[in-house]
Amino acid sequence: MAITADAFNNLSDAGSSVITLVGFRLAGQRADKNHPFGHGRLEYLSGLLVSLLILLVGVELGKASVQKIFNPEPVVLTALTVGVLAASIGIKLWMSVFNRSLSRRVKSAAMAAVATDSLSDAVATSAVLLSLVIGHFTGFHADAWAGLLVAAFILRAGWGAVRDTLDPLLGKTPDPELVRAIEETVMRHSDISGLHDLVIHDYGPGRSIMSLHAEVPAGGDLMALHETIDALERELKERFGIETTIHMDPIVTDDGVTTALREAVEHLVREVNPQLSIHDFRMTAGRTHTNLIFDVVVPFNCPLNDRELEQSVRTRVRALEDGKYDAVIQLDRSYV
Numbered sequence: 001m002a003i004t005a006d007a008f009n010n011l012s013d014a015g016s017s018v019i020t021l022v023g024f025r026l027a028g029q030r031a032d033k034n035h036p037f038g039h040g041r042l043e044y045l046s047g048l049l050v051s052l053l054i055l056l057v058g059v060e061l062g063k064a065s066v067q068k069i070f071n072p073e074p075v076v077l078t079a080l081t082v083g084v085l086a087a088s089i090g091i092k093l094w095m096s097v098f099n100r101s102l103s104r105r106v107k108s109a110a111m112a113a114v115a116t117d118s119l120s121d122a123v124a125t126s127a128v129l130l131s132l133v134i135g136h137f138t139g140f141h142a143d144a145w146a147g148l149l150v151a152a153f154i155l156r157a158g159w160g161a162v163r164d165t166l167d168p169l170l171g172k173t174p175d176p177e178l179v180r181a182i183e184e185t186v187m188r189h190s191d192i193s194g195l196h197d198l199v200i201h202d203y204g205p206g207r208s209i210m211s212l213h214a215e216v217p218a219g220g221d222l223m224a225l226h227e228t229i230d231a232l233e234r235e236l237k238e239r240f241g242i243e244t245t246i247h248m249d250p251i252v253t254d255d256g257v258t259t260a261l262r263e264a265v266e267h268l269v270r271e272v273n274p275q276l277s278i279h280d281f282r283m284t285a286g287r288t289h290t291n292l293i294f295d296v297v298v299p300f301n302c303p304l305n306d307r308e309l310e311q312s313v314r315t316r317v318r319a320l321e322d323g324k325y326d327a328v329i330q331l332d333r334s335y336v
């Protein structure tokens with residue numbers, strides 16, 4: 001039984017290798033009219049298929065092991081069996097190491113999934129071999145229990161691989177290291193006093209697109225600022241290989257009233273919830289009162305719902321100077 005499971009496992013490996021190879025080739029296709037963002041996500045899809053195959057093997061092995069526990073068969077051990085299993089372990093270990101280093105070099109989730117698969121196979125086959133040896137010398141049917149343990153191991157590895165390939169397909173939070181490096185690059189420009197609303201879309205390895213808002217002085221020269229922004233877009237493209245669009249937000253820095261009010265609003269927003277932050281603060285004076293217009297960034301785990309949050313902030317803004325100010329709020333989610 002254990003050997004049959006192992007053989008079945010090897011067959012599914014051949015299948016997953018083919019899927020990975022085909023996926024890699026398809027993902028490498030150039031962008032075309034119908035797919036201007038390229039075909040990179042196909043690699044995540046092939047990785048997902050491989051992960052599902054790993055899960056299938058885990059389920060099958062688990063089922064067979066449980067059956068074997070209830071219907072034990074005598075263990076037969078020959079020199080040939082031992083030799084074949086040992087060779088199989090060696091090959092699997094080598095494949096795992098090879099695919100792991102390759103996946104690091106080309107940053108491929110599909111290849112990482114294959115490496116995980118090979119490693120779990122090596123462990124599975126080792127357990128099969130060990131249990132056969134134990135069964136041979138003691139008569140105890142260890143191979144069924146070993147099979148069950150291995151099935152659990154394979155299922156766990158498969159689930160991890162599913163998550164690794166599913167996350168980028170759904171769109172996941174970008175690597176915080178990358179975000180920090182991008183922010184550093186942007187903030188190196190003295191004309192830019194801040195940034196917000198950074199969004200990165202991942203269309204597959206090496207194919208990302210992002211947009212961000214850069215805060216520039218409201219009184220600055222538009223032509224000069226635009227030149228800075230254009231240069232920054234090119235710089236980001238060169239450094240990170242990410243196509244970038246930057247939106248300019250004018251920030252009033254030389255007006256004491258605006259600055260004081262912005263600080264007051266920052267403070268009261270943090271009172272509502274310490275995780276909240278604001279940006280794009282501006283004010284428009286009307287006849288009876290002044291509108292304070294700003295965006296509030298709301299984290300996904302914020303306990304208040306949008307309505308409560310807006311109410312709470314507006315009430316506090318109204319209380320600022322006897323109802324002199326009204327808040328016009330736009331709620332934002334953070335994409336990084």
Ligand SMILES: [Zn+2]
Pocket residue numbers: 196197213249279280
């Ligand atoms: Zn903005």
Ligand SMILES: [Zn+2]
Pocket residue numbers: 226230
């Ligand atoms: Zn432009």
